[in-house]
Amino acid sequence: MSEMTTVRPELTEAALEAAPPGRLKDDPILITFGMLKTFGGIRAVDIDHLEIERGTITAIIGPNGAGKTTLFNLLTGFDRPDQGSWRLDGRPLGGLPPHRIARLGMVRTFQLTKSLSRLTVLENMAVAAQTQRGERLERALLRWLWLPEEERVMTRAVELLERFGIEHMADEQAGTLSGGQRKLLEMARALMADPELVMLDEPTAGVNPALTESLLEHIRNLNAEGVTIVFVEHNMDVVMDISDWVVVMAQGRILTEGAPEEVVANEEVIDAYLGRAREAVDEAVEEAEGEEGDG
Amino acid sequence: MEFDVIFGNAARAGLGPQAAIFALAAIGLNLHFGYAGLLNFGQVGFMMLGAYGTAIMVATWGGSLWLGIPFGLGLCVAFALALGIPTLRLRSDYFAITTIAAAEILRLLIRSSPATDITGGPFGLQAIANSFYDLNFLPDGRFGIGTFSYSSNQLWVMIVAWVLVVLCSALVLGLIKSPWGRVVRAIREDEDAVLSLGKNTVAYKLQALAIGGVIGGLAGVIDVLQQSGVGSENFEPQVTFFAWAALILGGLATTVGPVVGAVLFWFLREGVESFIRELSAENWLPNVLADFLDGAEGAISVVLMGIGLVGLMALRPQGIFGRRRNLHLGT
Numbered sequence: 001m002s003e004m005t006t007v008r009p010e011l012t013e014a015a016l017e018a019a020p021p022g023r024l025k026d027d028p029i030l031i032t033f034g035m036l037k038t039f040g041g042i043r044a045v046d047i048d049h050l051e052i053e054r055g056t057i058t059a060i061i062g063p064n065g066a067g068k069t070t071l072f073n074l075l076t077g078f079d080r081p082d083q084g085s086w087r088l089d090g091r092p093l094g095g096l097p098p099h100r101i102a103r104l105g106m107v108r109t110f111q112l113t114k115s116l117s118r119l120t121v122l123e124n125m126a127v128a129a130q131t132q133r134g135e136r137l138e139r140a141l142l143r144w145l146w147l148p149e150e151e152r153v154m155t156r157a158v159e160l161l162e163r164f165g166i167e168h169m170a171d172e173q174a175g176t177l178s179g180g181q182r183k184l185l186e187m188a189r190a191l192m193a194d195p196e197l198v199m200l201d202e203p204t205a206g207v208n209p210a211l212t213e214s215l216l217e218h219i220r221n222l223n224a225e226g227v228t229i230v231f232v233e234h235n236m237d238v239v240m241d242i243s244d245w246v247v248v249m250a251q252g253r254i255l256t257e258g259a260p261e262e263v264v265a266n267e268e269v270i271d272a273y274l275g276r277a278r279e280a281v282d283e284a285v286e287e288a289e290g291e292e293g294d295g
Numbered sequence: 296m297e298f299d300v301i302f303g304n305a306a307r308a309g310l311g312p313q314a315a316i317f318a319l320a321a322i323g324l325n326l327h328f329g330y331a332g333l334l335n336f337g338q339v340g341f342m343m344l345g346a347y348g349t350a351i352m353v354a355t356w357g358g359s360l361w362l363g364i365p366f367g368l369g370l371c372v373a374f375a376l377a378l379g380i381p382t383l384r385l386r387s388d389y390f391a392i393t394t395i396a397a398a399e400i401l402r403l404l405i406r407s408s409p410a411t412d413i414t415g416g417p418f419g420l421q422a423i424a425n426s427f428y429d430l431n432f433l434p435d436g437r438f439g440i441g442t443f444s445y446s447s448n449q450l451w452v453m454i455v456a457w458v459l460v461v462l463c464s465a466l467v468l469g470l471i472k473s474p475w476g477r478v479v480r481a482i483r484e485d486e487d488a489v490l491s492l493g494k495n496t497v498a499y500k501l502q503a504l505a506i507g508g509v510i511g512g513l514a515g516v517i518d519v520l521q522q523s524g525v526g527s528e529n530f531e532p533q534v535t536f537f538a539w540a541a542l543i544l545g546g547l548a549t550t551v552g553p554v555v556g557a558v559l560f561w562f563l564r565e566g567v568e569s570f571i572r573e574l575s576a577e578n579w580l581p582n583v584l585a586d587f588l589d590g591a592e593g594a595i596s597v598v599l600m601g602i603g604l605v606g607l608m609a610l611r612p613q614g615i616f617g618r619r620r621n622l623h624l625g626t
């Protein structure tokens with residue numbers, strides 16, 4: 001076991017008893033077996049078993065460096081595990097490149113927002129549409145082959161932008177968006193790819209409270225439409241607010257998982273593993289707000 | 296001072312086959328870097344393969360020129376794949392270093408003595424473009440006024456070359472305005488984001504590399520046609536950097552940028568060289584300076600161009616046609 005056991009063995013055992021990790025789900029969309037990733041000597045991710053229930057909103061929480069982003073990278077093919085296998089809808093994903101995994105319906109966003117700066121907001125959206133005929137080189141110059149499809153893509157893109165309240169920016173270059181708008185765009189763009197499972201890495205980081213509220217609303221609506229959502233979050237209020245299930249990570253391992261009330265009731269877990277992170281995030285948010293106010 | 300001579304020389308260079316050759320090379324580079332974000336420092340390698348592929352087919356194997364040209368361009372595609380498949384998955388700096396090394400290795404191989412039987416080694420290959428000039432329908436004689444004039448055959452090459460420049464510009468524009476081009480431009484912005492949206496970015500980068508490389512290969516073909524021969528000394532690394540200079544001068548990621556950049560580059564280069572020559576001829580320079588410059592007009596011209604380009608970067612970093620705003624939206 002990792003260091004923490006030796007530091008506070010009683011805590012870990014208590015936590016394990018309350019909500020043992022690796023719980024089986026009724027209808028898992030994603031199943032992970034024995035996932036291990038080390039960086040040098042650090043076990044960044046070391047997870048025996050994890051299942052994500054279809055149609056739910058699952059929050060992954062844990063202090064900085066817990067391995068949340070690394071887990072996302074592994075699951076979405078952006079990084080290769082040292083060991084382990086995982087399945088989406090029963091399909092093994094090990095060894096598949098990230099674009100293949102995305103095409104199978106697991107689409108991620110990034111902790112540091114990745115907007116395509118010198119493309120317009122609308123183009124950002126259009127890039128995400130799947131299996132476009134005009135994206136094939138041999139058809140690129142044959143406009144009549146893809147123009148009708150392009151119109152459908154644009155209509156859909158505008159619809160989504162409207163839904164996310166950034167349609168007025170459609171023709172602006174994405175690099176001109178504010179931080180919060182970029183988060184919205186990245187999420188809208190992920191939806192444009194028609195995912196079954198969306199993995200959001202800190203969707204509300206650096207976003208002001210009003211915008212956070214609307215982001216959460218989008219996540220809820222999306223879920224209501226049947227999309228499974230996994231998201232990393234530091235803000236416990238947000239976690240309590242929208243998640244059906246909470247997975248607590250620390251030092252690469254799943255410390256515990258359970259319904260939000262279950263996990264939050266485990267005071268020790270929260271104090272030990274979220275207290276610090278929570279403070280840090282609260283501070284960061286305050287700072288960001290301060291900056292926004294100045295500008 | 297004979298300004299008409301200077302201007303005539305400058306204009307002849309700016310509209311001449313050399314300018315068209317560099318315009319083509321720069322159009323290819325613009326697709327590579329301006330749109331796809333690929334740092335290709337080996338464009339001269341593509342030009343070399345286009346040129347030598349054509350020349351070898353005709354001079355060594357006795358084939359037709361019209362077979363040689365597609366053969367040369369086919370070699371460009373092969374070169375793109377050979378360069379791209381191992382390196383385009385890696386970080387972009389690996390690719391950049393590989394391109395410059397690969398082009399230079401290719402040149403050394405072509406001029407090496409074991410290759411002499413095929414490539415002519417240090418002597419190059421001659422008498423290649425006869426069937427091209429057989430098609431020249433222009434009357435004999437010179438066209439133009441003063442120093443701004445071309446022979447019939449030169450004009451014939453120029454017409455073909457500039458038509459190709461227009462066609463390639465249109466091709467790139469058409470591709471870039473398509474959904475394919477949208478993915479390519481998106482990769483330039485952030486490859487991981489595009490991967491996360493289910494696009495096979497390596498395939499797009501390979502395609503962009505091959506197309507831009509074939510356009511560079513066409514530049515090499517024009518070079519063979521205008522000289523009716525090839526020599527490896529025409530394909531030193533500086534050729535790539537002149538093409539980059541033209542592209543940056545005109546403006547990245549614009550349609551006319553590489554073309555206007557190439558014209559301006561040759562206009563200025565020849566103009567300055569001619570100006571210095573005139574200065575010496577008229578004894579306007581102190582003797583010390585005149586002796587120093589004697590025979591080095593070309594080199595001095597390039598140096599001044601370099602200084603001018605640095606100045607341009609300070610005042611107008613986006614080039615002549617680029618949009619300044621884009622520079623501030625870097626990732």
Ligand SMILES: Nc1ncnc2c1ncn2[C@@H]1O[C@H](COP(=O)(O)OP(=O)(O)OP(=O)(O)O)[C@@H](O)[C@H]1O
Nearest residue numbers: 039042044062063064065066067068069070071111
């Ligand atoms: N590419 C890398 N090379 C080396 N170490 C890495 C790399 N990526 C992550 N790590 C290490 O792996 C551990 C887990 O990092 P990770 O980014 O997954 O944490 P996280 O839970 O997402 O943290 P945060 O809340 O700060 O985003 C950390 O100790 C980190 O330093």
Ligand SMILES: [Mg+2]
Nearest residue numbers: 068069070111
């Ligand atoms: Mg993280």
